[in-house]
Amino acid sequence: MHAKLVLTDSGGLQEETTVLGIPCITLRNNTERPVTCEVGTNILVGNDPAAILAAARPILAGRRSAAGCRTVGRTCSGTDRGGTVAAGLKKQSGFLGVLVPWWHKFDEGQPMSLTPERTLATFPLGHLLLAIVAIGVAYATIVPPMVMDWYHDENYSHGFLVPLISGYFLYEKWPELKTAACSRATPGWP
Amino acid sequence: MPVPDIDLGIGSGSHAEQTGKIMIAFEKVCEAHRPDLVIVVGDVNSTMACTITAKKLGIRVAHVEAGLRSRDMSMPEEINRLCTDVLCDYLFTTDRIADRNLEQEGVPAEKIFFVGNVMIDTLLKHRALAAQLDLLGRYGLQPGGYATLTLHRPSNVDDPTILQGILEALAEIANDLPIVFPIHPRTRKMAEQFGLSRYFTSGPRVEGSGSPSRSATWSFCT
Numbered sequence: 001m002h003a004k005l006v007l008t009d010s011g012g013l014q015e016e017t018t019v020l021g022i023p024c025i026t027l028r029n030n031t032e033r034p035v036t037c038e039v040g041t042n043i044l045v046g047n048d049p050a051a052i053l054a055a056a057r058p059i060l061a062g063r064r065s066a067a068g069c070r071t072v073g074r075t076c077s078g079t080d081r082g083g084t085v086a087a088g089l090k091k092q093s094g095f096l097g098v099l100v101p102w103w104h105k106f107d108e109g110q111p112m113s114l115t116p117e118r119t120l121a122t123f124p125l126g127h128l129l130l131a132i133v134a135i136g137v138a139y140a141t142i143v144p145p146m147v148m149d150w151y152h153d154e155n156y157s158h159g160f161l162v163p164l165i166s167g168y169f170l171y172e173k174w175p176e177l178k179t180a181a182c183s184r185a186t187p188g189w190p
Numbered sequence: 191m192p193v194p195d196i197d198l199g200i201g202s203g204s205h206a207e208q209t210g211k212i213m214i215a216f217e218k219v220c221e222a223h224r225p226d227l228v229i230v231v232g233d234v235n236s237t238m239a240c241t242i243t244a245k246k247l248g249i250r251v252a253h254v255e256a257g258l259r260s261r262d263m264s265m266p267e268e269i270n271r272l273c274t275d276v277l278c279d280y281l282f283t284t285d286r287i288a289d290r291n292l293e294q295e296g297v298p299a300e301k302i303f304f305v306g307n308v309m310i311d312t313l314l315k316h317r318a319l320a321a322q323l324d325l326l327g328r329y330g331l332q333p334g335g336y337a338t339l340t341l342h343r344p345s346n347v348d349d350p351t352i353l354q355g356i357l358e359a360l361a362e363i364a365n366d367l368p369i370v371f372p373i374h375p376r377t378r379k380m381a382e383q384f385g386l387s388r389y390f391t392s393g394p395r396v397e398g399s400g401s402p403s404r405s406a407t408w409s410f411c412t
Binding site: 001002003004005006007008009010011012013015016019020027028029030031032033034035047048049050052053056060 | 321
């Protein structure tokens, strides 16, 4: 409970040190509790003496390194987005009461690997502009004839309302959209 | 902890020996009591043995701490976890990663219950009580002035070269910070067998408070 450092090859201690905010060096190449590496104090080092010492030195020197999944050798068996993990840990009774004060104790660098999800509001402006230009180029040959159709063919004259109504919905939903998490869809569609 | 109503009295042995003995003894208990539900915890041999026994008798089984995966099939615990989770009717998980592991293995979502971590709840509940024991005072340690070590896994202690490497690294750490080491019987046996006991200075022998499995010889690594 008051240890400066825990070295272990057991499972449960990885969780307990994370909750208590004690740096933990795990002498294994993998863990069934990857959450302790991602949001906790756990570092996997395997059984190589040099790796054990490399992990221990900053802690002994008083530079508490308790952030992130710093694995040497093989990596954690699973990954998860920080937000989900935090939500999970929050569910454990009384957990956050312990976690939060501890969390704020780390003032060097990134306290944890809890990366906030990227939203429209935090998205780099350059990337957004690039996306808009790309869409513009892709539709450059389609949109002008379409607008001409709206203008000349009365069957399509309601087309002018479409951008207006879309714009209204965008305006109405903007607060939600601004903070909604962006996710990647590699093949091009969700 | 209260004394259990039934003690199977299995003891130690090889994996198969232990698993077999548990299954034989637990089947008799299940037939005598016909429970509606068997709850198993963790990833030890009895977790798997009791799950298989109950399930074959048509009794529903719930697993606490389900879905943990190291993806390392050389760990006996991983085999216990996989066998248990595939058979259980109710899977209680400690985090979302576990939920996802189970989903990826084809477990229907309605069997998975994300409930939190009973071990952590226990830890937090007993923190104040543990502080009252004044273990630090008893061993002349300062808060933040020591490290704690546990070491027992076959991959770390069964090979003389690996064990010696680890102990050398630990000895270097112990130059800066005393290491409290509740030594596992397996580790002690191996260290003695490989002639590596010189790395430990025997500390005072302590009996854990209550639970015999927690009692151990504490040694200070120098």
